[in-house]
Amino acid sequence: MPSPTHDPVLVDRVVALLAPALDHEGAVLVDATLGLGGHTEAVLASCSLARVVGIDRDPAALELAGRRLAPYGERFTGVHAVYDEIPDVLADLELSEVDGVLFDLGVSSMQLDVRERGFAYASDAPLDMRMDGTTGPTAADVLNTYSAADLARVLRDYGEEKFARKIAAAVVRQREAQPFTTSARLVELLYAEIPAPARRTGGHPAKRTFQALRMEVNDELAVLRRAIPAAIDALAVGGRVVVESYHSLEDRLVKQAFTAATRSHVPVDMPFVPEGHEPELRLVTRRAERADAAEIAANPRAASVRLRAVERVLPRTGKGAA
Known part of the structure; x- marks a missing residue:
């Protein structure tokens, strides 16, 4: 079986966004979704003062990225964990x-490329879809045990x-x-x-069902x-x-968390923000950034x-103030 490959998405832009925070001795990045390590490799090559803690729930990904x-x-x-366990990983x-902290969400190219994992609908394979194949229910378990309403x-x-209702029934x-x-x-x-x-519009007719099953099996949302509040909470000033x-529900969650973290809580009619009431974080990207046509042509994902x-501009309340 050929080794799976992975082309990291927007890798140059990701490195450019992270580099200012990692340009000092002892800087640490958490790659919360390590995959095959493409983003981490680019950061380590470009940010010579930084080290990376790579988290992945998939033992196979950790092994390949480690090599x-x-x-x-x-x-x-490398750390075998789910990315909402960031506080425990850092404590250890x-x-x-x-x-x-970097998140590249969704299923990795590696998981799609390995037929036995059951993520892809293009070939017949066991209905597994677990990102960590060592634990938890499979997609087959969901299909065979959920009620029609839950499906x-x-x-x-x-x-x-x-x-959805027609398919579930x-x-x-x-x-x-x-x-x-299978x-x-x-x-x-x-x-x-x-x-x-x-069926003639919107891509392969199985795409939406397979995505939904994968997100349910791995409890992704x-x-x-x-994970997002935990990542924000772990940031040093300047981090x-x-x-x-890659999914509207994911992006909505991220947008809401970032908006809440960068919003001042003083009344909107106040002419200025009193000292001590400034937001602890600021938006680095004013809105969601997209890939350009050239990147999409080279990497359809x-x-x-x-x-x-986002960037932390003030110490977390009760942390680092002294």
Whole structure:
């Protein structure tokens, strides 16, 4: 089996956003979604004073990234964890604060490329979809045990699937005769249930269902909802959080968290912000940044990316003030 590859999205822009925060002795970046280490490699090559703590829930990704980043020696530390566990990871490494946190959300190219992982709908494979294949329920478990109402909710909320109820009802009917185990049978069901006019627009008809199942299996939105505040909380003054998201629900969560962290809480009719009431963070990107046509042509995964960044400008209340 060929080794999986990974082209990091907006890598030059990500490095440019992080570099000012990492330009000092002892700087630490947390790459919260290490994958195959493409972004981390670029940071280590460009920011010679920085070290990177790379977090991934996928043991296979950690192993491959570790080999790729071995030339950087002690400047890279790999940790098997989910990215909402940032506080525990930093405590274990005796780090009280960091200078940057990077999130490149969603499924990695590596996971899509390895057929046995069950993330891709293009080939028949076990319906797994766990980013950490050592623990937790699989996509097959979701399909075979959820009620029709819960399945419809997952497909509607995470896949924005217009035919969620119709698909869910068909899954429940078919699993009574034979449980779902592989992707080809699910794809066949989706072709049968999604009307032909709808199949001709919006990409592959399985795309939304597979995305929804993956997000449910890995609890991605709940993890992100916990992880962004934890990342913000871990920042030293001058530190930055940079997030690349590929789904409207993810981007909305990030935008809301960043807006809340950069908003002053004094009444809107006050002519100035009193000392001590300034926001602790500022927006580095005024709105979500997108990939240009050249990057999308070279790396199609970049087509849906939304990039946002914030910077800590004041110490966290009760931290570092002394």
